[in-house]
Amino acid sequence: MPELPEVEHVKRGLSPKIIGELITGVTFSEKVTIGKSAGKQTIIKGTDLETFQRNITGSTIKALDRRSKYLIFTLENELQEHFIISHLGMSGAYFVVDQLEDIGVPNYINHWHVTIHLQSGRLLVYSDIRRFGELRYIERLEDAAQIMAIAPEPFDDGASDYYLTQLKSSRWQEKTIKEAIMNHSVVSGCGNIYACEALHLAKINPNRKVKRVTKSKRIELFQAIVHVLNEGIKYGGSSISSYRNVEGKEGYMQTRFKIYGRKTCGTCGGPVTAKVIATRNTHYCTHCQK
Ligand SMILES: [Zn+2]
Structure with a gap:
């Protein structure tokens, strides 16, 4: 299970590749589409797929932060901030590639679940072999109860x-x-x-x-x-x-x-x-x- 240091690395690796990028669309794997249409919370939590897609398309990725084991993508659209909160579960991973095959690890190519299309033509891909991870769209950080309950970051004063x-x-x-x-x-x-x-x-x-x-x-x-x-x-x-x-x-x-x-x-x-x-x-x- 990825712990804090691993999630910190994901944040550091992703940030320079995605900050400033405009989101032009989102596609979901068959497993996510089928799961969600059966009423499950497969990876995309809290909203249906169409709402998730509509809410983030047209936004710019403004920042990427880590809070405990959560990644927080800050998006901006017409000066309004909104967010995607993501947890890697047991085996989640993010990649930024030109095409899926460039991920290079067969298991992660086969188990891609969410592809966020960026204006540069690159893809921000979320792969997850066991599908315990999540991406959750929220309008305000205060709406993320799971994050509000967390103690301060261990490196912070206090x-x-x-x-x-x-x-x-x-x-x-x-x-x-x-x-x-x-x-x-x-x-x-x-x-x-x-x-x-x-x-x-x-x-x-x-x-x-x-x-x-x-x-x-x-x-x-x-x-x-x-x-x-x-x-x-x-x-x-x-x-x-x-x-x-x-x-x-x-x-x-x-x-x-x-x-x-x-x-x-x-x-x-x-x-x-x-x-x-x-x-x-x-x-x-x-x-x-x-
Ligand atoms: Zn000993």
């Missing part, structure tokens, strides 16, 4: 204080620290892989209850989260599952993991414990993490 305040809530005291940091109302964009890595770096056992983590360890953990997310961005994201960047390439952060997906601890060389915590497969070292 994110650490926000996290410390959230952890004091009675809601979290009996919960494991791992569950808390993976909740986007506590930390924005800390998914399973990076949560495992951050807990390892901060030397905290993921089973530890929030009430049993001292304030100084809580602060250390937040710094570790910021560190691993930054490392993830620096090394192109990880390619566990099927993430591909805009160039169709994989990231290589997975080669730098100290604990996630490993048999032996990258710090002490001891065995790695694997256990399901907060519904996700969790890796940790009982020697290094207390």
Whole structure:
């Protein structure tokens, strides 16, 4: 599943290719067309296909931002801003190409679902093998409830204080620290892989209850989260599952993991414990993490 660093890479890769482009049309795959006509929410959420097409055609792409794991396309038409919110689900990817075949990865060519036609003649293509991703048209950002509920970006001033305040809530005291940091109302964009890595770096056992983590360890953990997310961005994201960047390439952060997906601890060389915590497969070292 693409996590924050991977989505950040998609944003950085896409931005120079699409900002300033005028949208001249949209086409949908057969799977999307059939799904939507059967009343499902296949990839295009909230509106029918004709409305989505009509609402974005004729608009210029003004900006592309990331909020947690969401991409926010700001569109402008006659000085009015409006938006597409997109989530990559388990296996979504964006490409900007002259023709579909130029994507270069057969799976992503076969599983294209939304093609946004640009005035330059290029295509902004959304591909998604498992179809858990989404594109949602909204008129105002305030209408995106899923985004309004997210904690500040971990790199922003105030994110650490926000996290410390959230952890004091009675809601979290009996919960494991791992569950808390993976909740986007506590930390924005800390998914399973990076949560495992951050807990390892901060030397905290993921089973530890929030009430049993001292304030100084809580602060250390937040710094570790910021560190691993930054490392993830620096090394192109990880390619566990099927993430591909805009160039169709994989990231290589997975080669730098100290604990996630490993048999032996990258710090002490001891065995790695694997256990399901907060519904996700969790890796940790009982020697290094207390
Ligand atoms: Zn260890």
